[in-house]
Amino acid sequence: MTHTVRRTSRTLQVASAGAAALIALSACSSSSGSTASDSGSSATVSGPNGLSGTVTVFAAASLKESFTTLGKEFEEKHPGTEVNFSFGGSDSLAASITGGAPADVFAAASSKTMAIVTAAGNVSSPPATFVRNQLEIATLPGNPDKISSLKDLTKSGLKVVLCDKEVPCGAAAQKALKAGKLTLKPVSYEQDVKGALTKVELKEADAAVVYKTDVHAAGDKVEGVEFPESANAINAYPIALLRDAPNAAAAKAFMALVQSVEGQQVLTEAGFLRP
Incomplete structure (x- = not known):
């Protein structure tokens, strides 16, 4: 019985050594940039x-x-x-x-x-x-305030949001207003175009001057109104x-x-x- 156990032990030692050699060989053949997810090559x-x-x-x-x-x-x-x-x-x-x-x-x-x-x-x-990218006016769905131009945003009582003047969409809006010889006092200046758009989506504002791409991305949450002055402020x-x-x-x-x-x-x- 003792003789049998010793043979089994030696067999296991040999098998273990062989497995270790195979593992080492495999490790040497892999790329140094590989990760655990590299199941193939x-x-x-x-x-x-x-x-x-x-x-x-x-x-x-x-x-x-x-x-x-x-x-x-x-x-x-x-x-x-x-x-x-x-x-x-x-x-x-x-x-x-x-x-x-x-x-x-x-x-x-x-x-x-x-x-x-x-x-x-x-x-x-x-x-x-x-x-x-070009600007567009985002209004509430259905455009209840009948906004059809940039000038309409200057109407008394209308809550309009613009991007901050230092932000590209805000600087572009200022160029468009200047081209139309218009003065607009927004209820707030937002830090980026998504912030301006969100104000309209949440009905916290009646309109915002944003990009066409943002009106497109908003889907039916807003309605877009194009205006000719935007051609003077393409970014x-x-x-x-x-x-x-x-x-x-x-x-x-x-x-x-x-x-x-x-x-x-x-x-x-x-x-x-x-x-």
Whole structure:
């Protein structure tokens, strides 16, 4: 009996040593960038171009719907990647970037706000315009106040909301008002275009000057009214790779998707104008 036990013990020792050797061999043959999710090869996780990791994108609030869609498409095309967005007023985002916030890509709603980041030396290459956007008036569903022009927003008793003058949509609204030789005193200035739109959606305001894309995204929650002065205040949207981007390779690939035919289709369907 004792002899049998010793044989079994030696057999187990040999088997264990063999298994350990196989594990070591397997570990040596894997990529150093692989993770526990790499059940197959690293190409399955990293994608055909070897992309992996998180891409952090700071983007204007008006890009929320279209960029979220493009982010999902990017992740599907490049398994092992994740796109994290920070949406908000372009001026606030620019301040965060120049203040040292880590990010890979900046997509602004105006050249002026991108210039803040560029002047501070926070971009690694010249920004490129990828879309343009035009203003529109958002009214309550059914347009009960019969608003048909920018001038109508100056009516007494009408509660109108604008974006802050420092925000691209607010600066554009001021240009449009100047073009129409109009003076408007809003009930509030909002920090980004989504904040202005929400005031109307919640019926806290009768109207707001926002982008066409935001009216489109709101669906039947608001009604849009076009006005000719908006042609004098069309915003160009630049995008740039940031200096010291933590994941520059994946960031460049995301920017390429935004500027591709596929990306432009998503953006134009959301109401953006081509660059």
